[in-house]
Amino acid sequence: MSADAASAGDPRLEALRWRHEYAGKVRDLYLSDAEPGRALVVASDRVSAFDHVLDPGIPGKGALLTRLSLWWFDRLDVPNHLAGSRGGLDALSTPLPPDLAERAMLVKRLDMFPIEAVVRGYLVGSGWAEYQESQSVCGIRLPAGLSNGDRLPEPIYTPAYKAPHGMHDENITFAQTVELVGEADATALRELSLRVFGEASAIAEQRGVILADTKFEFGRDPSSGEITLADEVLTSDSSRYWDAEAYAAGGENRLDSFDKQIVRNWLAAHWDKHGTPPPLPPEIVERTAARYRELIERLTA
Template identity: 50%
Template structure:
């Protein structure tokens, strides 16, 4: 995998049609059956894309996603396809070098209009809802839980998928049923919780608490559910160091919560345009993402392949 160089804010491929630019990922059409996902170094917070990129962030996210896609395929299939390489679809060497380590060739699937959020701890908007109502997305919780408390069981708290610049909206399970139908809604809920439970157990043994995470799913032509987009990354999850965890505070993190916390100190209305991120915040954010990668995979840099290390004390494949 290439070494971290200048940040990539936007990909501009000459020979593939651009279908969509998201908050972080650029999506290109390969053919009728496949897509190319390019993970840039953009960072968003409060649903606003910030003007400063985090060099190497896209490669870290891609490496972590590959790690989890490989280790959760026994739970649910995912959208990765192995029948083409980057060299097969990107002939230009300079473009290919830009994409190495930050791109995925995936199957075209029908994305579901719901973000499958699973919470194992009470934090963020979940805590705000709990303080106001005693519940999160319609799920009543025990009284008196402090900020960052571990929940008795992980809960499924879905959200609608908003367009870039808009805010995702938390919904209850009945609304999810109205969007997907009950059988599919239950399958998404049960699969998301299973993914979270297995990943959280593994990560805990590596020194990371996965407080919550967001999954996205899609269907193939046969109606088979697939895990898509990204998986258990510092962008889609809250990662807390085990040795610094305590309740009553927002714990230190290995994810973009660090940037959110910095933004909260500013006089900013959380609307576009976002503020420039100072160099020290950029570097600390990048270091936290790399530390999450190191702890989860057992690798110390992005040059190493995504596989188990010889001295790993835990089999990486999730059963």
């Protein structure tokens, strides 16, 4: 998918006087003079891997991600950025077309912290790679002898600095977050993140799903001063989920996640990371869509 295609706004929203302000790899942000202090966040079906937006997208992905975020926002004991009920959309003076409404959230605009609040309950991914070199993750020393996918003695907070658009985020230590946002806010972000991760892990575990790790984003509500949970939350794009039964059984599939790992694996085997990525085959698209659907069915049933 071209950069122009990924960044183009929806003409139906423009007709409703929503101004396309920003295009991420998956989400689009719209502002309106008729909705001061608010923003419309619309999740697309775009899928990205290795810093590229791929073609085609995953049908229904945007609606699934939005539905899962709203399900979690409703269950977490922390202030969130929704402007009202039904994903904030009840606060809109002009309703959205149904296919847009299922992918959209009307949210309060916040003063965002430049921190991705990452929590890891298991040693996997970039954490596993770092541990092999230093027996630590983001400056946190871990016990010797851990293996890929092992559960950590307790969840750890491993923040990242949100780099400017187009640049890579950078893992940082807690001391560096203090330098960025001050000790009081850095401590509050860590405590909130670990608490919410614990709550979510317990809910997922009741449904036979392991929450291995996730990232949260927070901002300060300018009207109340509260630290507020923002963006998406605990979706397949921001979190790593595993099937608890498969994990307990061991074997090569125990770390298969409910996300776009199928896409990443296929792309790694069929592309040298130079030039334009090849189109995704229909089978890969459908298998990925099924994996997204399976997670939301498991969690919300």
